[in-house]
Amino acid sequence: MKAMHQNPLASSNMKFVVLALLAAVATAAPQYSAPQPPRYDDSHEVVAILRDDRVIEDDGRYNFDMEAANGIVVSESGAPGADGAIASSGYFSYTSPEGVPVHVKFVADANGFQPESDLLPVAPAFPHPIPQFVLDQIAFAAEEDAARARGKSAPSGSYGAP
Numbered sequence: 001m002k003a004m005h006q007n008p009l010a011s012s013n014m015k016f017v018v019l020a021l022l023a024a025v026a027t028a029a030p031q032y033s034a035p036q037p038p039r040y041d042d043s044h045e046v047v048a049i050l051r052d053d054r055v056i057e058d059d060g061r062y063n064f065d066m067e068a069a070n071g072i073v074v075s076e077s078g079a080p081g082a083d084g085a086i087a088s089s090g091y092f093s094y095t096s097p098e099g100v101p102v103h104v105k106f107v108a109d110a111n112g113f114q115p116e117s118d119l120l121p122v123a124p125a126f127p128h129p130i131p132q133f134v135l136d137q138i139a140f141a142a143e144e145d146a147a148r149a150r151g152k153s154a155p156s157g158s159y160g161a162p
Contacts, residue, residue, distance in 0.1 A: 060086065071095050081109060
């Protein structure tokens with residue numbers, strides 16, 4: 001009987017081929033992910049523009065008014081502010097996909113974008129009064145800060161491990 005000796009190079013090549021095939025199968029396997037929500041810009045609906053008035057002055061002031069047949073209305077005006085940035089104000093309105101009329105007034109200036117609308121969320125009122133021990137601790141910390149500012153930075157005996 002003849003002894004079979006395997007060529008170590010052939011064995012290494014075979015391992016590489018098997019590994020390459022496994023990698024190819026893994027990358028060809030379908031990748032599952034959550035369906036993406038529809039995007040408004042994917043619509044091919046053509047909407048007539050009923051009004052489009054634009055005025056741009058040489059000094060940076062501008063006015064923009066637009067109304068579309070689908071009920072979208074935009075009005076904005078602005079002018080250069082004290083720091084050179086444009087300060088603008090205006091409103092926009094449309095009907096949501098759920099049929100709710102949306103009206104938003106806004107100002108955009110050095111204080112940022114400040115929208116106003118009945119549909120915008122409002123932070124709830126604090127649900128309960130602040131407990132007295134919390135108020136006492138805040139006052140105590142303020143006293144320590146004031147003492148430290150006056151140069152009396154003695155460590156407090158009330159903080160630390162029990």
